[in-house]
Amino acid sequence: MWWRSTPLEVQDRMGLLFFISIFWGVFASFNAVFAFPQERPVLARERASGMYSLSSYFMARMAGDLPMELALPAAFTLIVYLMAGLNPAPAAFALTLLVILSYVLVAEGLGLAIGALMMDAKRASTLATVIMLAYLLTGGFYVHNVPIFMIWAKYSSFTYYCYRLLIAVQYSGHLAQLLPLDSTHGEAGTWTCVGALVAMFFAYRLLAYFALRRVRT
Template structure:
Protein backbone atom coordinates (compact mmCIF):
# COMPACT_ATOMS: atom_id res chain seq x y z
CA UNK A 1 0.00 0.00 0.00
CA UNK A 2 0.93 3.65 -0.17
CA UNK A 3 1.38 3.96 3.58
CA UNK A 4 3.57 0.85 3.71
CA UNK A 5 5.86 2.30 1.08
CA UNK A 6 6.04 5.62 2.88
CA UNK A 7 6.88 3.91 6.15
CA UNK A 8 9.64 1.82 4.61
CA UNK A 9 11.04 4.83 2.76
CA UNK A 10 11.17 6.84 5.95
CA UNK A 11 12.85 3.97 7.79
CA UNK A 12 15.51 3.67 5.09
CA UNK A 13 16.20 7.39 5.09
CA UNK A 14 16.32 7.75 8.88
CA UNK A 15 18.06 4.59 10.07
CA UNK A 16 21.01 5.17 7.76
CA UNK A 17 21.27 8.67 9.18
CA UNK A 18 21.30 7.63 12.84
CA UNK A 19 23.83 4.85 12.52
CA UNK A 20 26.62 6.64 10.57
CA UNK A 21 26.28 9.91 12.47
CA UNK A 22 26.59 8.32 15.89
CA UNK A 23 29.62 6.34 14.72
CA UNK A 24 31.29 9.45 13.31
CA UNK A 25 30.61 11.56 16.42
CA UNK A 26 33.47 9.92 18.34
CA UNK A 27 36.00 9.84 15.51
CA UNK A 28 38.49 12.57 16.39
CA UNK A 29 38.55 12.74 20.23
CA UNK A 30 40.11 9.27 20.41
CA UNK A 31 42.83 10.29 17.96
CA UNK A 32 43.47 13.74 19.40
CA UNK A 33 46.66 12.91 21.30
CA UNK A 34 48.24 11.09 18.35
CA UNK A 35 47.22 13.78 15.88
CA UNK A 36 48.61 16.60 18.04
CA UNK A 37 51.88 14.74 18.55
CA UNK A 38 52.34 13.95 14.87
CA UNK A 39 51.49 17.48 13.81
CA UNK A 40 53.94 18.90 16.35
CA UNK A 41 56.66 16.64 14.93
CA UNK A 42 55.74 17.54 11.35
CA UNK A 43 55.12 13.91 10.43
CA UNK A 44 52.41 14.81 7.91
CA UNK A 45 50.14 17.64 6.91
CA UNK A 46 46.63 17.86 8.30
CA UNK A 47 45.21 17.78 4.77
CA UNK A 48 46.92 14.43 4.12
CA UNK A 49 45.49 12.99 7.32
CA UNK A 50 42.01 14.31 6.58
CA UNK A 51 41.87 13.02 2.99
CA UNK A 52 43.25 9.63 4.02
CA UNK A 53 40.70 9.43 6.83
CA UNK A 54 37.82 10.15 4.47
CA UNK A 55 39.02 7.72 1.81
CA UNK A 56 39.63 4.90 4.29
CA UNK A 57 36.16 5.11 5.82
CA UNK A 58 34.12 5.34 2.61
CA UNK A 59 34.12 1.56 1.91
CA UNK A 60 33.10 0.80 5.50
CA UNK A 61 30.37 3.44 5.47
CA UNK A 62 28.94 2.24 2.16
CA UNK A 63 29.14 -1.54 2.48
CA UNK A 64 26.46 -2.28 5.09
CA UNK A 65 23.84 0.20 3.76
CA UNK A 66 24.34 -1.18 0.25
CA UNK A 67 23.81 -4.78 1.35
CA UNK A 68 20.80 -3.74 3.41
CA UNK A 69 19.17 -1.92 0.49
CA UNK A 70 19.82 -4.76 -1.96
CA UNK A 71 17.99 -7.19 0.32
CA UNK A 72 15.15 -4.96 1.51
CA UNK A 73 14.40 -3.29 -1.83
CA UNK A 74 13.71 -6.51 -3.72
CA UNK A 75 12.15 -8.39 -0.81
CA UNK A 76 9.53 -5.70 -0.24
CA UNK A 77 9.06 -4.81 -3.93
CA UNK A 78 8.90 -1.16 -2.95
CA UNK A 79 9.39 -0.31 -6.63
CA UNK A 80 9.91 -2.89 -9.35
CA UNK A 81 11.99 -0.60 -11.56
CA UNK A 82 15.70 -1.40 -11.82
CA UNK A 83 16.45 2.23 -12.64
CA UNK A 84 14.64 3.33 -9.49
CA UNK A 85 16.77 0.89 -7.49
CA UNK A 86 20.05 2.38 -8.67
CA UNK A 87 18.72 5.89 -8.15
CA UNK A 88 17.65 5.03 -4.62
CA UNK A 89 21.02 3.39 -3.97
CA UNK A 90 22.90 6.55 -4.99
CA UNK A 91 20.60 8.73 -2.89
CA UNK A 92 20.97 6.44 0.11
CA UNK A 93 24.77 6.71 -0.10
CA UNK A 94 24.48 10.49 -0.35
CA UNK A 95 22.40 10.44 2.82
CA UNK A 96 25.02 8.29 4.52
CA UNK A 97 27.76 10.70 3.47
CA UNK A 98 26.04 13.87 4.68
CA UNK A 99 25.16 12.28 8.03
CA UNK A 100 28.72 11.01 8.44
CA UNK A 101 30.09 14.45 7.57
CA UNK A 102 27.84 16.13 10.13
CA UNK A 103 28.92 13.62 12.76
CA UNK A 104 32.58 14.31 11.98
CA UNK A 105 31.99 18.05 12.16
CA UNK A 106 30.53 17.69 15.65
CA UNK A 107 33.37 15.35 16.58
CA UNK A 108 35.95 17.90 15.45
CA UNK A 109 34.27 20.77 17.30
CA UNK A 110 33.61 18.89 20.56
CA UNK A 111 36.53 16.99 22.08
CA UNK A 112 34.38 15.34 24.77
CA UNK A 113 32.75 12.21 23.25
CA UNK A 114 29.76 12.32 25.62
CA UNK A 115 28.97 15.93 24.72
CA UNK A 116 29.45 15.14 21.04
CA UNK A 117 26.86 12.35 21.24
CA UNK A 118 24.47 14.73 23.00
CA UNK A 119 24.79 17.28 20.20
CA UNK A 120 24.24 14.55 17.61
CA UNK A 121 21.06 13.47 19.38
CA UNK A 122 19.71 17.03 19.41
CA UNK A 123 20.54 17.54 15.73
CA UNK A 124 18.92 14.27 14.67
CA UNK A 125 15.74 14.95 16.63
CA UNK A 126 15.35 18.42 15.15
CA UNK A 127 15.98 17.16 11.63
CA UNK A 128 13.61 14.26 12.31
CA UNK A 129 10.68 16.38 13.45
CA UNK A 130 10.94 18.90 10.63
CA UNK A 131 11.53 16.44 7.79
CA UNK A 132 7.85 16.50 6.85
CA UNK A 133 6.91 12.92 7.72
CA UNK A 134 5.47 13.13 11.24
CA UNK A 135 4.15 16.68 11.00
CA UNK A 136 2.68 18.27 7.91
CA UNK A 137 4.62 21.41 7.04
CA UNK A 138 1.37 23.37 6.82
CA UNK A 139 0.67 22.59 10.49
CA UNK A 140 4.03 23.89 11.71
CA UNK A 141 4.01 27.47 13.07
CA UNK A 142 5.23 29.96 10.50
CA UNK A 143 8.17 31.10 12.63
CA UNK A 144 9.47 27.51 12.74
CA UNK A 145 8.94 26.49 9.12
CA UNK A 146 12.43 27.59 8.13
CA UNK A 147 13.75 24.55 10.02
CA UNK A 148 12.19 22.38 7.34
CA UNK A 149 14.52 23.87 4.74
CA UNK A 150 17.68 23.31 6.80
CA UNK A 151 16.70 19.80 7.86
CA UNK A 152 18.96 17.47 5.90
CA UNK A 153 16.46 14.65 6.46
CA UNK A 154 13.94 16.59 4.39
CA UNK A 155 16.20 15.96 1.41
CA UNK A 156 17.15 12.37 2.22
CA UNK A 157 13.53 11.38 2.79
CA UNK A 158 12.17 13.53 -0.04
CA UNK A 159 14.63 12.23 -2.61
CA UNK A 160 13.89 8.60 -1.80
CA UNK A 161 10.13 9.20 -1.68
CA UNK A 162 10.28 10.73 -5.16
CA UNK A 163 12.20 7.68 -6.36
CA UNK A 164 9.61 5.26 -4.96
CA UNK A 165 6.57 7.24 -6.12
CA UNK A 166 7.86 8.21 -9.53
CA UNK A 167 5.64 9.15 -12.46
CA UNK A 168 5.20 5.52 -13.56
CA UNK A 169 3.92 4.33 -10.18
CA UNK A 170 0.16 3.94 -9.74
CA UNK A 171 -2.05 2.50 -7.03
CA UNK A 172 -5.63 1.30 -6.89
CA UNK A 173 -8.24 3.18 -4.90
CA UNK A 174 -9.04 1.48 -1.61
CA UNK A 175 -12.52 2.99 -1.27
CA UNK A 176 -14.79 5.65 -2.69
CA UNK A 177 -14.30 7.83 0.38
CA UNK A 178 -10.62 8.47 -0.24
CA UNK A 179 -8.28 11.33 0.54
CA UNK A 180 -7.40 11.36 -3.16
CA UNK A 181 -9.85 13.22 -5.39
CA UNK A 182 -9.36 10.84 -8.31
CA UNK A 183 -10.93 8.03 -6.29
CA UNK A 184 -14.09 9.98 -5.53
CA UNK A 185 -15.18 10.52 -9.13
CA UNK A 186 -17.08 7.25 -9.45
CA UNK A 187 -14.68 5.65 -11.92
CA UNK A 188 -14.11 2.00 -10.87
CA UNK A 189 -10.87 1.89 -12.87
CA UNK A 190 -9.42 5.04 -11.33
CA UNK A 191 -5.79 4.85 -10.27
CA UNK A 192 -3.76 7.01 -7.92
CA UNK A 193 -0.58 8.21 -9.58
CA UNK A 194 2.72 8.68 -7.82
CA UNK A 195 2.51 12.41 -8.48
CA UNK A 196 -0.81 12.53 -6.60
CA UNK A 197 0.79 10.81 -3.62
CA UNK A 198 3.75 13.22 -3.54
CA UNK A 199 1.49 16.24 -3.91
CA UNK A 200 -0.69 15.03 -1.04
CA UNK A 201 2.41 14.77 1.19
CA UNK A 202 3.74 18.18 0.06
CA UNK A 203 6.86 16.59 -1.45
CA UNK A 204 8.20 18.34 -4.54
CA UNK A 205 8.97 15.99 -7.43
CA UNK A 206 12.49 17.33 -8.06
CA UNK A 207 14.94 14.45 -7.44
CA UNK A 208 17.87 16.25 -9.09
CA UNK A 209 17.48 19.22 -6.75
CA UNK A 210 17.39 16.92 -3.72
CA UNK A 211 20.54 15.13 -4.85
CA UNK A 212 22.31 18.42 -5.55
CA UNK A 213 21.48 19.77 -2.09
CA UNK A 214 22.77 16.58 -0.46
CA UNK A 215 25.97 16.65 -2.51
CA UNK A 216 26.71 20.33 -1.85
CA UNK A 217 25.82 19.91 1.81
CA UNK A 218 28.25 17.01 2.11
CA UNK A 219 31.10 18.94 0.49
CA UNK A 220 30.43 22.06 2.58
CA UNK A 221 30.31 20.03 5.80
CA UNK A 222 33.58 18.26 5.00
CA UNK A 223 35.25 21.60 4.31
CA UNK A 224 33.92 22.99 7.59
CA UNK A 225 35.22 19.90 9.40
CA UNK A 226 38.71 20.47 8.00
CA UNK A 227 38.68 24.13 9.08
CA UNK A 228 37.55 23.21 12.59
CA UNK A 229 40.20 20.49 12.82
CA UNK A 230 42.88 22.92 11.71
CA UNK A 231 42.09 25.31 14.55
CA UNK A 232 40.99 22.91 17.29
CA UNK A 233 43.78 20.38 16.79
CA UNK A 234 46.63 22.83 16.33
CA UNK A 235 49.74 21.71 18.26
CA UNK A 236 50.99 24.06 20.95
CA UNK A 237 54.11 26.03 20.13
CA UNK A 238 57.15 25.04 22.25
CA UNK A 239 57.96 27.36 25.14
CA UNK A 240 60.87 29.67 24.34
CA UNK A 241 63.01 30.92 27.21
CA UNK A 242 63.75 34.65 27.28
CA UNK A 243 67.26 35.12 25.80
CA UNK A 244 67.99 38.03 28.12
CA UNK A 245 67.13 36.01 31.18
CA UNK A 246 69.20 33.09 29.97
CA UNK A 247 72.20 35.33 29.30
CA UNK A 248 71.96 37.01 32.67
CA UNK A 249 71.59 33.71 34.45
CA UNK A 250 74.58 32.29 32.60
CA UNK A 251 76.73 35.30 33.50
CA UNK A 252 75.64 35.08 37.11
CA UNK A 253 76.46 31.40 37.27
CA UNK A 254 79.85 31.99 35.63
CA UNK A 255 80.67 34.79 38.06
CA UNK A 256 79.61 32.68 40.99
CA UNK A 257 81.71 29.77 39.81
CA UNK A 258 84.75 32.03 39.40
CA UNK A 259 84.31 33.43 42.93
CA UNK A 260 84.00 29.94 44.34
CA UNK A 261 87.15 28.85 42.52
CA UNK A 262 89.09 31.89 43.79
CA UNK A 263 87.98 31.24 47.35
CA UNK A 264 88.99 27.64 47.08
CA UNK A 265 92.45 28.55 45.75
CA UNK A 266 92.95 31.12 48.53
CA UNK A 267 92.03 28.60 51.16
CA UNK A 268 94.43 26.03 49.77
CA UNK A 269 97.28 28.58 49.70
CA UNK A 270 96.64 29.58 53.32
CA UNK A 271 96.68 25.99 54.40
Protein backbone atom coordinates in the same frame (compact mmCIF):
# COMPACT_ATOMS: atom_id res chain seq x y z
CA MET B 1 1.34 -0.25 -13.14
CA TRP B 2 3.48 0.36 -10.06
CA TRP B 3 2.27 3.89 -9.46
CA ARG B 4 -1.33 2.68 -9.20
CA SER B 5 -0.75 1.59 -5.61
CA THR B 6 -3.60 2.24 -3.20
CA PRO B 7 -3.20 5.14 -0.73
CA LEU B 8 -2.77 2.62 2.12
CA GLU B 9 0.05 0.83 0.29
CA VAL B 10 1.69 4.16 -0.46
CA GLN B 11 1.59 5.16 3.21
CA ASP B 12 3.15 1.84 4.22
CA ARG B 13 5.99 2.28 1.75
CA MET B 14 6.49 5.91 2.71
CA GLY B 15 6.82 4.80 6.33
CA LEU B 16 9.50 2.31 5.31
CA LEU B 17 11.35 4.92 3.24
CA PHE B 18 11.32 7.35 6.14
CA PHE B 19 12.57 4.68 8.53
CA ILE B 20 15.44 3.95 6.14
CA SER B 21 16.24 7.66 5.99
CA ILE B 22 16.30 8.27 9.73
CA PHE B 23 18.01 4.98 10.58
CA TRP B 24 20.99 5.50 8.30
CA GLY B 25 21.22 9.17 9.23
CA VAL B 26 21.53 8.30 12.90
CA PHE B 27 23.80 5.31 12.30
CA ALA B 28 26.28 7.14 10.07
CA SER B 29 26.41 10.36 12.08
CA PHE B 30 26.89 8.60 15.42
CA ASN B 31 29.62 6.37 14.05
CA ALA B 32 31.47 9.41 12.73
CA VAL B 33 31.02 11.67 15.74
CA PHE B 34 33.60 9.72 17.78
CA ALA B 35 36.27 9.58 15.06
CA PHE B 36 38.22 12.77 15.73
CA PRO B 37 37.78 13.04 19.54
CA GLN B 38 39.31 9.57 19.93
CA GLU B 39 42.27 10.47 17.71
CA ARG B 40 42.94 13.91 19.15
CA PRO B 41 46.13 13.01 21.08
CA VAL B 42 47.65 11.24 18.07
CA LEU B 43 46.63 14.00 15.67
CA ALA B 44 48.00 16.76 17.89
CA ARG B 45 51.30 14.97 18.47
CA GLU B 46 51.93 14.12 14.84
CA ARG B 47 50.92 17.57 13.62
CA ALA B 48 53.33 19.11 16.13
CA SER B 49 56.15 16.89 14.86
CA GLY B 50 55.38 17.79 11.25
CA MET B 51 54.99 14.19 10.12
CA TYR B 52 52.25 15.11 7.63
CA SER B 53 49.89 17.93 6.81
CA LEU B 54 46.35 18.11 8.15
CA SER B 55 44.95 17.89 4.63
CA SER B 56 46.82 14.62 4.03
CA TYR B 57 45.49 13.14 7.26
CA PHE B 58 41.96 14.33 6.52
CA MET B 59 41.85 12.97 2.96
CA ALA B 60 43.39 9.65 4.05
CA ARG B 61 40.80 9.35 6.80
CA MET B 62 37.93 10.04 4.39
CA ALA B 63 39.21 7.57 1.78
CA GLY B 64 40.05 4.86 4.32
CA ASP B 65 36.61 4.92 5.92
CA LEU B 66 34.71 4.92 2.64
CA PRO B 67 34.48 1.14 1.92
CA MET B 68 33.23 0.23 5.39
CA GLU B 69 30.85 3.19 5.52
CA LEU B 70 29.14 2.12 2.28
CA ALA B 71 29.24 -1.69 2.44
CA LEU B 72 26.65 -2.12 5.20
CA PRO B 73 24.01 0.30 3.83
CA ALA B 74 24.44 -1.23 0.37
CA ALA B 75 23.76 -4.74 1.70
CA PHE B 76 20.86 -3.44 3.80
CA THR B 77 19.29 -1.71 0.81
CA LEU B 78 19.52 -4.80 -1.38
CA ILE B 79 17.87 -7.05 1.21
CA VAL B 80 15.14 -4.63 2.32
CA TYR B 81 14.34 -3.53 -1.23
CA LEU B 82 13.63 -7.09 -2.32
CA MET B 83 11.79 -8.08 0.86
CA ALA B 84 9.55 -4.99 0.88
CA GLY B 85 8.53 -5.31 -2.76
CA LEU B 86 9.50 -1.78 -3.72
CA ASN B 87 9.52 -0.53 -7.31
CA PRO B 88 10.86 -3.53 -9.30
CA ALA B 89 12.45 -1.47 -12.09
CA PRO B 90 16.26 -1.89 -12.11
CA ALA B 91 16.71 1.86 -12.57
CA ALA B 92 14.57 2.53 -9.49
CA PHE B 93 16.70 0.18 -7.39
CA ALA B 94 19.94 1.72 -8.67
CA LEU B 95 18.73 5.25 -7.91
CA THR B 96 17.46 4.22 -4.47
CA LEU B 97 20.86 2.73 -3.66
CA LEU B 98 22.61 5.87 -4.94
CA VAL B 99 20.40 8.14 -2.83
CA ILE B 100 20.95 6.09 0.33
CA LEU B 101 24.72 5.88 -0.11
CA SER B 102 24.92 9.61 -0.80
CA TYR B 103 22.79 10.26 2.26
CA VAL B 104 25.08 8.12 4.42
CA LEU B 105 28.06 10.20 3.30
CA VAL B 106 26.25 13.43 4.13
CA ALA B 107 25.23 12.13 7.57
CA GLU B 108 28.80 10.98 8.17
CA GLY B 109 29.96 14.50 7.30
CA LEU B 110 27.68 15.96 9.96
CA GLY B 111 29.08 13.56 12.55
CA LEU B 112 32.65 14.41 11.58
CA ALA B 113 31.91 18.14 11.79
CA ILE B 114 30.30 17.85 15.23
CA GLY B 115 33.14 15.68 16.52
CA ALA B 116 35.79 18.05 15.17
CA LEU B 117 34.07 21.10 16.63
CA MET B 118 33.51 19.60 20.08
CA MET B 119 36.53 17.31 20.39
CA ASP B 120 34.70 15.70 23.29
CA ALA B 121 32.86 12.46 22.62
CA LYS B 122 30.16 12.96 25.26
CA ARG B 123 29.25 16.51 24.27
CA ALA B 124 29.46 15.68 20.58
CA SER B 125 27.11 12.70 20.91
CA THR B 126 24.63 14.84 22.89
CA LEU B 127 24.59 17.53 20.20
CA ALA B 128 24.24 14.90 17.46
CA THR B 129 21.24 13.43 19.31
CA VAL B 130 19.50 16.81 19.49
CA ILE B 131 20.13 17.56 15.82
CA MET B 132 18.94 14.17 14.61
CA LEU B 133 15.78 14.41 16.72
CA ALA B 134 15.06 17.78 15.10
CA TYR B 135 15.61 16.21 11.68
CA LEU B 136 13.32 13.33 12.64
CA LEU B 137 10.46 15.69 13.47
CA THR B 138 10.91 17.94 10.43
CA GLY B 139 11.86 15.24 7.92
CA GLY B 140 8.48 15.31 6.17
CA PHE B 141 6.80 12.14 7.42
CA TYR B 142 5.30 13.12 10.77
CA VAL B 143 4.67 16.79 10.00
CA HIS B 144 3.97 18.28 6.56
CA ASN B 145 3.24 21.87 7.56
CA VAL B 146 6.16 23.03 9.69
CA PRO B 147 5.60 26.33 11.57
CA ILE B 148 7.34 29.34 10.03
CA PHE B 149 9.73 29.75 12.96
CA MET B 150 10.89 26.12 12.47
CA ILE B 151 11.14 26.16 8.68
CA TRP B 152 14.93 26.49 8.88
CA ALA B 153 15.11 23.09 10.60
CA LYS B 154 13.14 21.47 7.78
CA TYR B 155 15.29 22.86 4.99
CA SER B 156 18.57 22.21 6.80
CA SER B 157 17.57 18.57 7.33
CA PHE B 158 19.34 16.11 5.04
CA THR B 159 16.77 13.53 6.17
CA TYR B 160 14.07 15.63 4.51
CA TYR B 161 15.93 15.75 1.19
CA CYS B 162 16.76 12.05 1.24
CA TYR B 163 13.15 11.15 2.02
CA ARG B 164 11.84 13.33 -0.81
CA LEU B 165 14.29 11.73 -3.26
CA LEU B 166 13.36 8.20 -2.21
CA ILE B 167 9.68 9.00 -2.78
CA ALA B 168 10.44 10.56 -6.16
CA VAL B 169 12.40 7.48 -7.25
CA GLN B 170 9.63 5.11 -6.21
CA TYR B 171 6.73 6.97 -7.80
CA SER B 172 8.35 9.11 -10.52
CA GLY B 173 6.10 12.14 -10.13
CA HIS B 174 2.82 10.25 -9.60
CA LEU B 175 2.64 10.84 -5.85
CA ALA B 176 0.27 13.79 -6.26
CA GLN B 177 -2.30 11.37 -7.72
CA LEU B 178 -2.11 9.14 -4.65
CA LEU B 179 -1.97 11.53 -1.71
CA PRO B 180 -3.91 14.62 -0.65
CA LEU B 181 -2.73 17.87 -2.20
CA ASP B 182 -1.59 19.33 1.11
CA SER B 183 0.84 16.42 1.53
CA THR B 184 2.82 17.32 -1.59
CA HIS B 185 2.23 21.04 -2.13
CA GLY B 186 5.22 23.31 -1.57
CA GLU B 187 7.77 20.52 -1.10
CA ALA B 188 11.29 20.65 -2.51
CA GLY B 189 11.73 19.39 -6.07
CA THR B 190 14.01 16.56 -7.09
CA TRP B 191 16.92 18.68 -8.30
CA THR B 192 16.64 20.95 -5.29
CA CYS B 193 17.06 17.88 -3.07
CA VAL B 194 20.05 16.67 -5.09
CA GLY B 195 21.69 20.09 -4.93
CA ALA B 196 21.08 20.37 -1.19
CA LEU B 197 22.67 16.98 -0.46
CA VAL B 198 25.70 17.78 -2.64
CA ALA B 199 26.14 21.15 -0.91
CA MET B 200 25.85 19.54 2.53
CA PHE B 201 28.37 16.84 1.60
CA PHE B 202 31.06 19.45 0.94
CA ALA B 203 29.97 21.94 3.61
CA TYR B 204 30.11 19.47 6.49
CA ARG B 205 33.53 18.19 5.49
CA LEU B 206 34.92 21.68 5.05
CA LEU B 207 33.57 22.57 8.48
CA ALA B 208 35.23 19.47 9.96
CA TYR B 209 38.53 20.29 8.25
CA PHE B 210 38.67 23.88 9.48
CA ALA B 211 37.62 22.79 12.96
CA LEU B 212 40.55 20.36 13.04
CA ARG B 213 42.95 23.19 12.27
CA ARG B 214 42.30 24.42 15.82
CA VAL B 215 43.73 21.24 17.33
CA ARG B 216 47.00 21.88 19.12
CA THR B 217 49.20 19.90 21.47
